Amino acid sequence: MTEKKQRKSPLGAKELEEQALVQALDERMIWFMHFMKKQILAESIDDEAITPPQFGLLYCLCIRGQTTMSALSQEMHLTHGASTGMVDRLIKLKLVERMRSEEDRRVVYVSITERGRELVERMRQRRH
Numbered sequence: 001m002t003e004k005k006q007r008k009s010p011l012g013a014k015e016l017e018e019q020a021l022v023q024a025l026d027e028r029m030i031w032f033m034h035f036m037k038k039q040i041l042a043e044s045i046d047d048e049a050i051t052p053p054q055f056g057l058l059y060c061l062c063i064r065g066q067t068t069m070s071a072l073s074q075e076m077h078l079t080h081g082a083s084t085g086m087v088d089r090l091i092k093l094k095l096v097e098r099m100r101s102e103e104d105r106r107v108v109y110v111s112i113t114e115r116g117r118e119l120v121e122r123m124r125q126r127r128h
Contacts, residue, residue: 039126050093055123057086058095058112062120066111069098095119 095116
């Protein structure tokens with residue numbers, strides 16, 4: 001048997017245009033992610049920088065308000081252990097607080113502190 005070499009059909013003008021647009025958007029998104037990472041890491045609290053994922057968690061709490069650890073883990077697409085570690089670190093920085101439900105001791109709530117809200121607001125102002 002002989003193998004036939006398949007010819008690749010050249011991309012049309014529309015496909016090339018779409019490809020260039022997608023590449024430009026990808027490059028812009030990567031630039032934006034690096035920019036935000038620098039902005040977040042530049043914002044220090046007591047000489048300790050917070051990480052972009054920690055800022056994401058703070059922002060989530062700022063928008064949602066008090067929420068359970070389970071809901072927060074799910075919202076952030078993190079394991080319960082990973083979100084617990086992140087919350088522990090943010091508690092040490094006095095950016096969030098954790099409290100147990102009085103009705104059901106298995107339920108743990110997390111909320112952003114005023115200090116955490118101030119940090120999120122400073123970051124919003126720096127972006128504009």
